Amino acid sequence: MNQKKNIISTISTIGVFNDALRVSLKKPSLSLFFLKTIINQRRAHRRRLKWIEKGIQVPPVIIFSITNKCNLSCKGCYNKALRMLSNNELDTQKVIDILRQAEELGISFVVVAGGEPFVRKDFLTIIERFPKLIFLVFTNGLLIDDILLKEIKSRKNIVPLISIEGHLEQTDFRRGDGVFKHLDSVMNNLNKESVFFGTSLTVTRKNFELLTDDSFVTNLVKKGCKLFFYVEYTPITEETKDWVVTGEQRVKIPIIMDRYRRKFSALFAGLPAEEEMFGGCLSAGRGFIHINAEGDLEPCPFAPFSDVNLKEVTLKKALQSKLLEEIRNNQFMLDESQGGCLLWANRKWVESLLK
Secondary structure, X not given: OHHHHHHHHHXXXXXXXXXXXXXXXXXXXXXXXXXXXXXXXXXXXHHHHHHHHOOOOOOOEEEEEOOOOOOOOOOOOHHXXXXXXXXXXXXXXXXXXXXXXXXXXXXXXXXXXXXXXXXXXXXXXXXXXXXXXXXEEEEOOOOOOHHHHHHHHHOOOEEEEEEXXXXXXXXXXXXXXXXXXXXXXXXXXXXXXXXXXXXXXXXXOOOHHHHOOHHHHHHHHHOXXXXXXXXXXXXXXXXXXXXXXXXXXXHHHHHHHHHHHHHOOOEEEEEOHHHHHXXXXXXXXXXXXXXXXXXXXXXXXXXXXXXXXXXOOOHHXXXXXXXXXXXXXXXXHHOXXXXXXXXXXXXXXXXXXXX
């Protein structure tokens, strides 16, 4: 069953690039890049299948939080609540080594998170070593100046996802005064330079109606936004529990995403709401795994639990983690969602597996 669902999520990943090819047809250089990417994705898929046949669950995606450092201090930030700043983050060579291992195993899609990824001065140097990997970068966008913009443009395998919360009022409330206006300028510049970029929208019960209003999406599409991630807010602290989407709002997300895919020339994903079409939570290697800034292999960015560290073992060995296996084997524990991350909601059970 795990193998079947891994194949389904893999086909979905390849499908994303088929869609990306479709929405980039007006830009020949981007179209050629996505066509090559589809070919690379299929080759990587075959490599993963070989490992899965040997009993090693290799997911199509890794989420790599390469640093906990950030140039903002957003209200309700899950990373700030869960992670402590340390001097023990992975160095350049170790990050390169982990990505090399991932590529050899057939992992071809890297979601880069943080902290703020562009805080790391070595980030672009690292990416330069892996032209066949796709790096989807969740960024607050404030560090994308003219110099960084040129670097991003020259590397088509970088897809920046600019984080906003809505319009000026919603974004500045959470991220700080002046942020929305600056990001509006950044997106305009990305569009002028024909960079394939997207946005990450943290969905709460308070901004749900705004983010799912057609006029809001239309405006972003006109700015050149080609990829929309609707990510449900996960409450880590008691103060923000009333931010989580309601049950009524949550069931609407897959329906809205499907309608937007038919209406707009852009890609849309609602997480974790749309995971249900793949049999539920895709963490723990079913669809993705998470590597934190210190090298711990975790089931999900919102579930800071680990029994293995990549400074001590290879990625292939780490993917055979007992914790990840137990989570996959007890998928029924993650069937009912009240919004946000199911592993975090069931953290006492996950912690018990470590014991």
